Amino acid sequence: MGLMTKIRKRHIALMEKTIDVLANITQSITQEQATTLRDRDNGWTILEVMCHLRDFEGIFYERARMIIEQEYPMLPGYDQEALAAEREYNKQSIVQVYAELKQARQRFAEFFTLLPDPDWERAGMHPEEGHFTMTDAVMQVSRHDITHIEQITRILADAKITSS
Secondary structure, three states: OOHHHHHHHHHHHHHHHHHHHHHHHHHOOOHHHHHHOEOOOOOOEHHHHHHHHHHHHHHHHHHHHHHHHOOOOEOOOOOHHHHHHHOOHHHOOHHHHHHHHHHHHHHHHHHHHOOOHHHHHOEEEEOOOEEEEHHHHHHHHHHHHHHHHHHHHHHHHHHHHHHO
């Protein structure tokens, strides 16, 4: 097995592990905490972060499908703040959002697992990253997850400090 194949497999496993971490986090908080604890003064709530993760899971999946189905597509950009407001993230159920994220993640992990070797080098033009391969796509999911897991755990840590 080549180095790139190992890297891809490890990122797919990481995609599955971060969903487990998010399950542990969401099971340990209430709906009220999910909708009121914020990232510093004007930042997102935990629920808003979870909704963002769920929605961007779908966006990342659609971009990956575009790369496979089209010849070097221009991948669409999205305004995350507009999505949060439009979809009223903070009015959703943390339990339902996690369930939807988990289901979407299973679909995406399967998509990557079944991807034939030659397709990994297919690419498109990402709105922020430029030239963007399928290997970049699988690595982006892990990077995005860990960024927001750190954000959620920071929100929880800050709440614990201020409630003491």
